[in-house]
Every structure is written in C-alpha cells, then in structure tokens.
Amino acid sequence: MSDERASRTRTIRTDYLARVEGEGAMYVELEGDEVRDVKLRIYEPPRFFEALLRGRAFTEAPDITSRICGICPIAYQMSAVRAREDACGIAIDSGPIRDLRRLIYCGEWIESHSLHVYLLHAPDFLGYPGFVEMARDHPLIAQQGLQMKKAGNTVMTLVGGREIHPVNVRVGGFYRAPSRRELRTLVEPLERARDTALATVRWAAELPFPDARNEPELVALDDPGGYPIDLGRIVSDRGLDIAPADFDSHVVEEQVEHSNALHARMRARGSYLTGPLARYNLAFEHLCELAQAAAREAGLGPTCRNPFQSIIVRAVELVQACDDALGIISGYEEPDRPAVEVTPRRAVGHGATEAPRGMLYHRYEIDAEGTILAATIVPPTSQNQLAIEADLRGVVQRNLGLPDEELKLICEQAIRNHDPCISCATHFLDLTVQRA
Amino acid sequence: MWKFSSCDGCQLSLLDLEDELLALTERLEIAQFLEASSATVEGPYDVSLVEGSITTPHEAERIREVRASSRALITINGCPINKLQLLELINAYLNARRPRVRAHSVCIECKRRGTVCVMVAHGTPCLGPVTHAGCGAICPAYDRGCYGCFGPQETPNHASLDEWSPLEDRDLVRVYRTFNAAARPFREASEAHE
Numbered sequence: 001m002s003d004e005r006a007s008r009t010r011t012i013r014t015d016y017l018a019r020v021e022g023e024g025a026m027y028v029e030l031e032g033d034e035v036r037d038v039k040l041r042i043y044e045p046p047r048f049f050e051a052l053l054r055g056r057a058f059t060e061a062p063d064i065t066s067r068i069c070g071i072c073p074i075a076y077q078m079s080a081v082r083a084r085e086d087a088c089g090i091a092i093d094s095g096p097i098r099d100l101r102r103l104i105y106c107g108e109w110i111e112s113h114s115l116h117v118y119l120l121h122a123p124d125f126l127g128y129p130g131f132v133e134m135a136r137d138h139p140l141i142a143q144q145g146l147q148m149k150k151a152g153n154t155v156m157t158l159v160g161g162r163e164i165h166p167v168n169v170r171v172g173g174f175y176r177a178p179s180r181r182e183l184r185t186l187v188e189p190l191e192r193a194r195d196t197a198l199a200t201v202r203w204a205a206e207l208p209f210p211d212a213r214n215e216p217e218l219v220a221l222d223d224p225g226g227y228p229i230d231l232g233r234i235v236s237d238r239g240l241d242i243a244p245a246d247f248d249s250h251v252v253e254e255q256v257e258h259s260n261a262l263h264a265r266m267r268a269r270g271s272y273l274t275g276p277l278a279r280y281n282l283a284f285e286h287l288c289e290l291a292q293a294a295a296r297e298a299g300l301g302p303t304c305r306n307p308f309q310s311i312i313v314r315a316v317e318l319v320q321a322c323d324d325a326l327g328i329i330s331g332y333e334e335p336d337r338p339a340v341e342v343t344p345r346r347a348v349g350h351g352a353t354e355a356p357r358g359m360l361y362h363r364y365e366i367d368a369e370g371t372i373l374a375a376t377i378v379p380p381t382s383q384n385q386l387a388i389e390a391d392l393r394g395v396v397q398r399n400l401g402l403p404d405e406e407l408k409l410i411c412e413q414a415i416r417n418h419d420p421c422i423s424c425a426t427h428f429l430d431l432t433v434q435r436a
Numbered sequence: 437m438w439k440f441s442s443c444d445g446c447q448l449s450l451l452d453l454e455d456e457l458l459a460l461t462e463r464l465e466i467a468q469f470l471e472a473s474s475a476t477v478e479g480p481y482d483v484s485l486v487e488g489s490i491t492t493p494h495e496a497e498r499i500r501e502v503r504a505s506s507r508a509l510i511t512i513n514g515c516p517i518n519k520l521q522l523l524e525l526i527n528a529y530l531n532a533r534r535p536r537v538r539a540h541s542v543c544i545e546c547k548r549r550g551t552v553c554v555m556v557a558h559g560t561p562c563l564g565p566v567t568h569a570g571c572g573a574i575c576p577a578y579d580r581g582c583y584g585c586f587g588p589q590e591t592p593n594h595a596s597l598d599e600w601s602p603l604e605d606r607d608l609v610r611v612y613r614t615f616n617a618a619a620r621p622f623r624e625a626s627e628a629h630e
Contacts, residue, residue: 017470056610071444129473
C-alpha cells in the first residue's frame with residue numbers, strides 16, 4: 001500500500017475558481033506524498049491599464065483606474081490621487097478632506113469585507129456551493145451579512161455618488177463635500193452595522209478551522225495615527241520601513257508563464273503577504289478598543305498566523321471600519337472648499353493605500369501640464385500570489401490523506417482565505433509570449 | 437451571468453441588490469454565476485447576462501457558445517450599470533413585459549432631479565447632452581460634468597454640444613475616448629476633432 005501510494009501521481013485542479021473576483025484556476029500535482037507543483041493560474045486576459053493611462057490628463061486617473069476593480073474602486077482612486085498630490089508636493093494627511101477620504105474608504109472596507117465574509121467565504125465553512133444555497137438554511141445569517149454590506153454601500157453612495165465607481169473623488173479632494181446633516185443620516189445604519197460586525201466576530205470564531213500556519217513576511221502601511229487605511233509608510237515584520245517612494249527599489253515584479261498577473265516579491269527576501277492578516281499582526285494596537293476586545297473574546301491574540309482565521313480578522317476589521325466611520329462623522333466639520341488646488345509640475349509621484357484585500361501601490365510620471373507619461377500599478381493580488389501558492393503547498397502537505405474531492409475543496413478555501421482580486425491583478429502592461 | 441474581461445462591477449450590481457437578492461432567487465434559478473457560487477447548471481438558458489469585453493480569441497469563442505445556448509442574451513454595460521436598471525430588466529422578464537428603460541439623455545435626468553446645469557451656470561464641460569440616461573444624473577449633482585460612462589444616447593448631437601464646450605479639440609478627443617470610446621457616436625465625435 002505504501003509503495004503504491006509513494007509512486008502514485010495525483011492531480012488536484014479547479015479550472016474555474018468560484019467565489020473570487022475575476023478568472024483564475026488552481027493546479028496541484030502530487031507524486032506520492034511529495035507536492036510536485038502548485039499553481040494559482042490567473043487566466044483573466046490582461047487589461048492594459050498602465051498603457052492606456054499614458055497621454056491622459058492626470059485628473060482622469062481616479063476615474064480610469066477605478067475601473068480596474070468593481071469591488072474596490074475607492075482603493076484605486078485613493079492611491080491615484082495620493083500619487084498625483086505627492087508628485088505636486090502636496091500631502092493631505094489631516095483635516096476634513098482627509099476625514100472624508102477615510103470615511104468613504106471605510107465604506108468600501110465594510111462593503112467588500114461583508115461581501116467576502118458572508119457571500120464568498122462563509123459557504124466554504126458551512127459546506128455550500130454559494131451564498132444563495134446557504135441562505136436557504138441560514139436566512140438570518142444571510143440577511144445580516146447583506147444588511148451590513150448595504151451599510152457600507154450607503155456610505156459609498158452618499159460620499160461618492162454611487163457604490164460602484166464613485167464619481168466624487170478628485171485630485172485635491174472632492175467635487176462636492178457632503179454637509180454635516182447629510183453625514184448624520186449614516187449614523188443609524190453604521191451603528192447597526194457595528195453591532196452586526198461584533199456579532200460576526202462571535203459567529204466566525206465558532207467556525208471549524210483547519211490547522212494551518214504560514215510564515216510569509218507580512219507587509220502593511222504604518223499610520224502612526226490609527227489603523228492603516230489611507231496613508232502611511234510601508235513596513236513589515238522583518239524590518240522593512242520605507243516611504244512609498246522607495247517601493248520600487250525593494251519590490252520586483254516578474255512575469256511567470258502560468259499567470260497573466262505579474263508576481264511581486266521582495267528583492268531581498270522573496271514572497272510576502274499584504275491584506276487583513278498583515279494589517280492585523282502589524283497594527284493590532286491601533287485597532288479601536290471595541291475591535292481589540294472582540295478579537296480577544298474570539299480567542300485571537302495580537303497575532304494570528306492561521307490564514308483560515310482571516311474570516312475572523314475581516315470581521316474584526318469590520319468592527320474597526322464601522323467604529324472609525326462613526327468617529328469621523330461625529331467630528332466632521334465641512335471644509336471651506338471641497339478640494340485643494342494641485343498645480344501640475346514635471347515629477348514622479350507615489351501613492352500607497354490599503355485596499356480591503358491588501359496594499360495597493362501607484363506610481364506616475366507626469367509632465368509639466370499634468371499629462372501622464374508612465375504609470376505603474378501594483379495591486380494586492382499580484383503581491384500575494386507567491387504567498388498564496390506557498391499556503392496551498394502547506395495545506396496540501398497537511399492534508400495528504402484526504403480524498404481528491406475534499407482536498408480540492410480545502411485548497412479552494414485556502415485561496416479564498418486571501419480574497420484574491422484577479423481582475424485587479426491583470427491590469428498590467430507587458431505581455432511576454434514564451435515559446436519553447 | 438457570464439464574465440469576460442472586466443472589473444466585475446456590473447455583475448457585482450446583482451449582489452448589491454441587498455434588499456431584493458434573496459427574493460429574486462425565489463423567483464428564478466441562477467444557473468451560472470461563478471462569482472457567487474461554484475454550482476452550475478447545464479444550458480440551454482432562458483436569459484444570459486454578459487459582462488465585459490471580448491479581448492482574446494478564447495473569449496470570442498466563449499461568447500459564441502454562450503449565445504448558442506441562450507434564448508436571450510443581454511449585455512450589461514454602462515460603466516457600471518445602475519443596479520435598479522438591472523432589477524427592472526429582471527423584473528420585466530419575470531412578468532413578461534418590456535423593461536422600462538429611458539432612451540433620453542442625462543440632461544432630462546438633471547431637470548427631473550432639479551440640478552442646475554453645470555455647463556450653463558458654471559461653464560463646466562459636460563457630456564450629459566449626448567449621454568444615455570440611467571444613472572440618475574449623479575455627476576452634475578456632485579458639481580462635476582458628466583463623463584459619458586453610460587455611453588451615447590439614441591440621437592446625440594455632438595456637433596452642437598462641442599460648439600458650446602469650452603474644451604479644445606485635443607481635450608474633446610480625450611473625453612470622447614474614455615468610456616464607450618468605440619460606440620459609433622462617440623467614435624465619430626472624437627474623430628471629428630482629431
């Protein structure tokens with residue numbers, strides 16, 4: 001039996017990954033007990049955003065780059081406007097415009113995390129192919145997830161004009177700043193969402209978690225004033241501490257044959273992970289008291305290294321985002337003008353913010369009139385691919401005894417642990433065709 | 437629901453119908469919606485909703501297969517679609533009636549909403565007069581001009597609009613070549629200023 005098993009080749013594959021954003025596939029090859037090959041294959045066609053930004057006016061970058069992702073358009077808009085402002089020597093790091101930016105970003109986190117926790121990830125834990133099937137047996141859970149998601153979208157719609165590809169974000173601030181009275185209409189839905197988020201942490205803590213542990217370098221922004229969302233230096237648990245402007249000199253992006261998304265890695269150390277787990281481990285002490293207490297009650301300490309528990313961490317971040325948003329609303333004063341003047345000059349600018357699924361870096365070179373000469377966009381999923389593949393390898397190794405179908409399901413779940421955003425990842429410029 | 441090269445935003449609109457989603461699924465069977473479920477049903481299908489652009493030979497082949505296995509195929513576009521329009525479309529289908537989709541320009545929506553014209557009052561360039569209604573005229577309500585993300589309306593008169601516009605030719609080419617750049621009226625408008 002053992003001889004037979006040792007020589008047997010098994011292939012575990014999913015050709016069309018479900019419940020992820022975009023088009024990807026998974027391929028695992030085993031020879032006996034040895035994992036021979038692990039691939040997260042991203043086949044969504046390349047989308048060439050970096051090329052089509054060339055020659056555009058910089059003021060168009062927020063509207064154009066938001067179309068990279070329907071789930072996290074605000075992340076693209078925020079990294080884009082910060083990069084442009086950086087190029088022009090402006091940093092909006094405090095005041096009402098910054099508050100409004102953080103508020104709409106909280107709305108996006110609430111919408112995106114609710115979507116992932118309830119609609120995309122929960123069915124894995126409860127054993128359903130999808131949310132609709134799960135909702136038939138768990139109608140209350142399903143409803144509370146949808147209502148929390150709606151609260152996030154309500155914030156996006158009020159501040160941004162609509163939930164998908166909001167129209168109100170511009171270089172320098174906003175086209176129109178909402179009034180205090182308008183923002184107060186968000187208090188009630190956000191308070192309810194915060195209660196739901198707390199209930200979500202408790203519910204998620206009871207889910208069955210496969211044993212797993214991953215040790216990639218964790219990378220997130222470091223905002224001295226709070227939990228990292230919209231600004232900060234780039235730091236890691238292995239001593240990285242750089243300004244966004246130095247991202248390029250520390251991170252390299254590489255073409256690999258099996259993915260239409262570039263693979264990013266630290267020049268010095270290799271694979272790394274961004275996203276909720278990285279933020280939680282690096283910035284636990286910046287979580288609000290309520291979120292910290294909820295995490296502790298759920299049995300999490302200030303570190304969490306089991307990627308399957310990312311569903312609890314997302315729920316903790318939901319508490320954080322709701323609480324943060326409520327704090328901003330209660331202290332909000334309308335700005336004198338909705339945007340500050342940003343005068344173009346020939347320069348290079350960098351912007352990094354925390355999309356719900358991880359750090360998003362933009363770099364633009366602009367001319368004296370503000371026309372874009374070159375653009376580089378490094379989304380979270382490009383950065384996480386190597387770490388996701390390493391996770392997969394570990395999960396397979398730990399679960400060799402499972403029959404193929406069960407092993408496949410747990411592998412898919414391991415990918416969804418990181419909420420990959422595949423359309424985002426295939427935005428890039430150069431396509432190299434390799435021929436044997 | 438079929439996805440081609442895209443940001444997923446239009447199909448996400450279905451999941452953004454938080455108050456209606458579960459009720460909808462009681463009235464229809466979702467046979468294929470990979471972003472929401474790994475369960476799929478073999479065709480033929482009554483209605484296929486299609487998101488995205490066809491950008492590779494493989495996608496060209498796939499869209500033909502989808503078309504061949506669908507009684508009705510509807511491309512969902514607008515950038516993004518308005519989720520209430522999507523709801524209206526599905527609702528109309530379930531009740532065997534024509535969907536109520538207005539064919540006029542964004543201008544009419546501004547008037548209905550009571551928004552002061554940003555171009556007349558402030559000289560802000562706006563594509564509202566040539567752009568299809570449906571978004572609810574969001575941009576002018578947020579003090580900016582429409583940028584055409586819903587594509588051309590049925591009878592656009594870009595020549596007249598462009599005479600009014602404060603923009604130079606170079607910028608007019610740009611604004612018509614952002615969203616729906618290949619839709620014929622926008623393409624012709626951009627070529628006219630080259």
